[in-house]
Amino acid sequence: MKSRTAVRMSDVAQAAGVALVTVSRVINEPDKVAPQTRAQVEAAVRKLGYVPDRTASSLASSRSRIVGAVVPTLANVWFAETMEGLAAELGRAGYQLMLAQSSYVPRAEAGLIDAFLGRRVDALVLTGALRDAAARTRLRQMHLPVVETWDLPARPVDMAVGFSNEEVGEEVARRLVKAGRRAIAFLGADEQRSQMRRAGLERGLQAAGLPLVAAEYVPPPSSIALGRELMARLAAAHPDVDAVFCGNDFIAIGAMMWARTNGWDLPGRLAVVGFSDLPIAEATWPPLTTVKVRGGEMGRRAGAMLLARLRGEEPPRKVEDIGFEYVERSTT
Amino acid sequence: MKSRTAVRMSDVAQAAGVALVTVSRVINEPDKVAPQTRAQVEAAVRKLGYVPDRTASSLASSRSRIVGAVVPTLANVWFAETMEGLAAELGRAGYQLMLAQSSYVPRAEAGLIDAFLGRRVDALVLTGALRDAAARTRLRQMHLPVVETWDLPARPVDMAVGFSNEEVGEEVARRLVKAGRRAIAFLGADEQRSQMRRAGLERGLQAAGLPLVAAEYVPPPSSIALGRELMARLAAAHPDVDAVFCGNDFIAIGAMMWARTNGWDLPGRLAVVGFSDLPIAEATWPPLTTVKVRGGEMGRRAGAMLLARLRGEEPPRKVEDIGFEYVERSTT
DNA sequence: TTGAAAGCGCTAACAT
C-alpha cells in the first residue's frame, strides 16, 4: 500500500544536480555546505516535497531521535501532565515521544522496555523506580540515558527526577498530629508509590507515638467512587477515626462525599488530606487540603536531563529532588 | 555510545545453526518454520538476549508498526483518556503509539504530521478535523489510514470517530429553554470545537426564538481560574443572565465558584452546564449538569478502526458517531 | 567543499 513513489534523497540530489551526500549534509549539517549549493538543494527539497526517511537514518546512524516513556496509565492527569511537559521539551529539540502503558502491572514494564529497545530509542523515561533487576543491569550496561520519575530511588538506574513519597507521608503525619488529630488512617490504591506514602505516614505517626489506625486499599486505578467505598469501609471498622490521608485526590474527594452523605462534618469530625493537587482540589467544598506535586515540571526536567545527556554533556545533577508542597486548605 | 556489541539476527542464526531468514521467520511467521527448528532458534534468541531491531525491519518492510497521534495537549484529561484507550488497543496488536502536541496552534499540526510521515508511521490519529488542505490531500493520496476524532467532519480525510459538537450545543439549548431559561450565554475557550458547540447553542436558541445573550472567550488551555474570570466578565456585562453553557467542565466549575462567592444561587439564579463530564463533575456542590463524552471509548474505536485497516480489512463504518449524553444533575 | 563506496540489520522475492 505504501506508495513506491515516495521522494527519496537521491531524487532530490538529482534535481539539485549534486551528489546524494550533499543533500544529507544540507539536512544534518547545513554549515558544512556552501551557501549556494545549499540553496539549490533546499529549493529541490521544497519543490519535490521531500521528507527524509528517519527510519533509514535511524538505521544508518543508530540514533533514532525517539525517547520512550512508560507510564502506569495516561488516564491519570498527573502522569499525563508529566508526559505533556516531557513531550514539549523533547519536541523543541526534534525528538519524538513514544508512549507505553504498564496499566499498573509491574511485570509488564520490562516487556515494554524491551519493545522500546527494539525501536532503538535514544533514551527512556520511567515512572517510579524500575523494579526488574535484569532490566536494570541491562539498561546500565547499555549506557542508555534513563530517567526515573515520581520517586527518588536510592540507586537510580541512571538519572532521576522526583520527590520522596515517604517524606510526603511523614509530613502529612506531622501536620495532622500538630492539628490535634489522634486517630489517623490511610486510604489508597494498592500500588508501589502509594504504599510508600503510607509507609511514610506510619513512620511519622510512630515518631509521635501514635499508631496508624487503619489502612484500606483498592486495586488501581482509583476513582472517586472507590474513595467513597474505602471511606465507608473505614468508617464501619473504625467509627472513631478523626483523619484520613488519601493516596490521591480522587480518593480524597470520594471520602469527602461519603462524609457529606453521612453527616460527618469536615473538618470538625474528620480531616481529609489528599495527594497530587488536582485542579479541582481547590474547587471542592470545603476546599481540599492536599499535597501538591509539579508533574509537568517533572516532565520538563526529565526532558532537559535527557537532552543534556544526548548532547554528550553531563547533567548538573543525576538526581533531582523536585519536592512537594503541603497545601493547607479547609479539610484539615 | 550505542554498544556495537548488540546481538544481531545473524548472531542468532549462527548460534542456532540456521540461515538468517529462518530466524526472521521464527520471529514474524513462526508457523512457517518446523517446530524443531523453531525451538532451536528460540533457544538461541533467549540465550543471547536477542531483541530484533525494528528500525531495520521498518526500513526493509516499509511497515513501522507505529501509529502517530496528534493532540492539542495531553494535560487535558479528555484527550489523555482517548490516548489511553488508543494506546491500549494498539498495544495488544504490537503497535506503538507516538505522540505529538499541537498546543492548540492549528498551523502546528501540519508540521507534526510531516514529522510522523518522516517516521513512516503506519497510521495517524488526529484530534478534530484536519484543517490544512495541503495536508489533507497529501494524506489521501498516500492512502494512509487516518482517523479524525472528537468531531464528525463532513468529508473526513479517511475515517472518523466522534460526535457532533454542534448537536451538543443544540441539545443544551433545548434543555435550558425547556427548563425555562431565557437569558443564556456561552463561556468557552477560543478553539475550534468549543466554537462549534457555541454555534450549535446559538442555532438551538434561534430555533426557540431566543438570542444568545453573550459569548465570552479565553485562549486555550482553559482552567477553573479562567472560568471564574469569564463568569465575572459575563455577570458584569449581563447581570440578567440566567444560564451559561460552558465549553468544558473546568470553566463550568470556575463559573460555579464565582457564583458561590457572589451569592448567586445555583440553580435558582443561574443554571450552569458543563461539557466533557470530568470525574469530579458529580462531586461538585451542587453536582454539575454536563454533557458526557466517552473519550476512552473514542480512542479504543479509533484503534480498532486502524487495526482493521492495517489488517487489510475495510472497517464496517468509515465514520462512527459515538454520541454524547446530557447528564442532568443539580446545576440546572 | 564535495563525492564514491560501503554498509546499518533487516525483509522480500525467488530459488531449492
Add this chain to the structure above:
DNA sequence: ATGTTAGCGCTTTCAA
C-alpha cells in the same frame, strides 16, 4: 521447510 540474493534509504568513512 529452508536458504540465497538483493535491496530498503539513509549515514559514514575516506578520498579528491
